[in-house]
Amino acid sequence: MTTRTFPSPEEHVAANAHADLRIALLLRKPRATYRITSLVLPELKAQWGQGAGCTLTEGTVSPGTGVIFLPTQNAQAMRVNGRRFDEQTFRLQMPGDELSLLSTEPHGWFSMSVPDRVLAEWSALGGMAKAPASRFIRIPRERADVFQRAVARLGSIAEQAPEALESSVTLKTTARKLTEMVRGAIWGLPTATTLPRRQSISRGQIVREVMNSIDSQGAEYVTVPDLASAAGVSERTLRAAFQDYFGMGPARFLKLRTLNLARNELRNSDPALTTVTAVATRFGVWELGRFAHDYQLLYGELPSVTLRHAR
16 A cells, blocks of 8 residues: 655656556646555555646556546546546446546546456346446446445545555455445446345245354455355345344344454454554444444444453
C-alpha cells in the first residue's frame, strides 16, 4: 500500500497501475494536488486518485485485464471517450479499445483491474453470450451509493492505516470482498452461485451442513451465498431455515460471527503490535464506526477497550 503525491500531471498519469497513459493536451495550469493511493491484492490492483482537472489524457489498458473505473468526487468534471460521467455510471475498459479521459476540474476516482477470465465468467453469469467489451454501465442509485461508500471506506484505510492491510489473510479477504462487491454492484450478480439439490432436504440438515462448513472455514471471511452453496439450497430456503432454528437470518448470524471472531482476536492480541483497524479489516470490516457501535452494543465496551485490556 502506498500513497504518493505528484508535482505534475505527467507524473500522475505515469503512476497509473492499469494503463499506459500520456498527456495529450494540458488545458490550463493545475490548481490542486495530484495524489494516488495504490493497493495490490491477490489478482487485483486497486487505486484511488485525486486529480487537479486540467488535462486530456489518452492511452490503452494493460493486456490481460479489464479495468473498472468510476468517479468518486465531482463526477461531472470528467469525460471518458466524450461522455460525461455521473455518480451512477461506471466504465468498463478492455485492452486495445479507445481510451480518452478529459477532466476540467479537481476530481476523485477509483479504478480496479480485473483479469480477463474473471470478466468472462461474470459476463456468462449475466447472460451475455459475447466476451466482455468496453462500455458504460449505469446502475441504480441505491446500489451505486452503497458501493461508493464501501470503496471510500477501504480507500481511507489504505491511505491512513496501510499497516492494517499488510497481512496475507487480510489481503485475501479484502480482494474477495471487493471482487464480490464489484460483480454485485455492476453486474447485479450474487456473490456466489448455488446449486440447489434435487431431492428435498430438511431444515435441520441445512443448518447442520452450514455449521459444518463454518467450522471448516475457521476465521475465514464467509458470505450468505457461501452458506447457501455449502447446503446446496437457495438463499431463500437458507433464510427460512435460519429463522426457524436461530430466530434470525443468515446475514445477522454472520454479522454476529464477525463480532465474536473480532473480540476473540482483540482479547488475544498485543496492543503494542496491532490495532482495532487491523483486526476489523482482517474480518472484512471497513466501516469502522459502525463496527465500534455494534461491538459496544453487544459487549458493553468499545473494541479499543478490549484490545487495551488484552491478555
